[in-house]
Amino acid sequence: MKIKQYSIKVFEINIESQSSFLAFMDKNIIMLKHYLIYLKGEVTPDMEEYLKSHDISYTTHLNLSDKKHQELVLKQSDLKIIDEIVRSGQDIKVASDLLILNRVNSGAKLQVEGNLIITGIVDGIIFCNGDFMLVKTSSKAMIVFNGVEIDGSLLQNKFNKIIFNGEEIIVSPIEKEPKWA
């Protein structure tokens, strides 16, 4: 006889309705895929089909009475991250905050409703309506922050903090070059 031991994490889900269950699974499938799901309540054939098609391990019988549990905290970040160079001709519209870990080339356009940080050099056009922006631009760039075009000579070749406090826009250069990993 051969016995193996595994330590696994179990997610206990109280099913309220099929639709809410499927919506929850769809949203969190990437995380839940790797764990065992303990289902309480009625498991409909549609739900079984869904779990099978996503290759998820689940059970309906499990005794966890003497185990401690944690409440599941689901955090949804509103930050969009772009880890690629933004090339000429690209037109990116983002309703949330945006972090770009590369350069924005001449001929590219960004329209951001939230805050914006770009770690590369900006040669393109930026429209940002957030409260905060951190950018380094070349003389070719055009930066419009909350409807106001910011004079390029203020920004050139340095990282700049640009803050909108509801009344005025404050541009302050960062003297020490940030070291992005």
Next chain:
Amino acid sequence: MGIVYAIISGKGGVGKTTTTANIGIGIAQEGKKVVLVDFDLGQRNLDLILGLENRVIYDMVHVMDEEAGLKQALIKSKHTDNLFLLAASQTKDKSALVQEKVKKLIETLKEEFDYVILDAPAGIESGFEHTIMYADATIVVVNPEVSSIRDADKAIGIVDAKCERAKENKKVQKYLVINRINPAMVSSGEMLASADILDILSIDLLGKIPEDKGIVEASNTGKPIILNEKSGAGAAYKRICKRLCGENVAFEDVETFNSPSIMGKIKGLFQ
């Protein structure tokens, strides 16, 4: 199975076709079997640069429409036995390209040749898209000037979006050739430096070609510059071909301007 390279630039007139011809000859001289396909339908040029203008009877559209066999349409180069040209149609335009037929043609060529090199038309229209669609890798040719860089940037973006390999989530390798570098102008800051171009485009450097007056004559006489042993541009193309064949060749400095030294001038007096 061969590898398919598309030679692109975005902007016209930067030296795509010249680069295609020289790379074709160079790789063939390394002993590989190469076919060059001119995708610039309606504006056929590659045959001229290779000195084969009077030998074109059937072109790639004839082959795709099965009006001629591939063997009939392939034109052997005068300069090396390993190099063949499949010419563009001079009478038909870009609308003659149909995706399925292009795919079939490229797959057939891949079986026959080690290197299939496609000369893309300038611009980013349908002809360009057909050229990059089935490429395994692209060679981006630029001149050290801002308009060329921006157009190349856009073309690279389209490769990443439209190429079949990119759609299958495979990497499409992109190599940069900086053409027509004028050392005196780079030194004086009138021309963009290679480091800045690489920074903007963020792709791998394949080679730098210095400006060479011999290129015009080479094109006019149908003898690509790589055949000229004395040419700096020819030597640069040779290094590129070795790199494409997997050799590790160091990058030479073609950007530092060497004004003739006093000793050189004195020596010149006695010659």
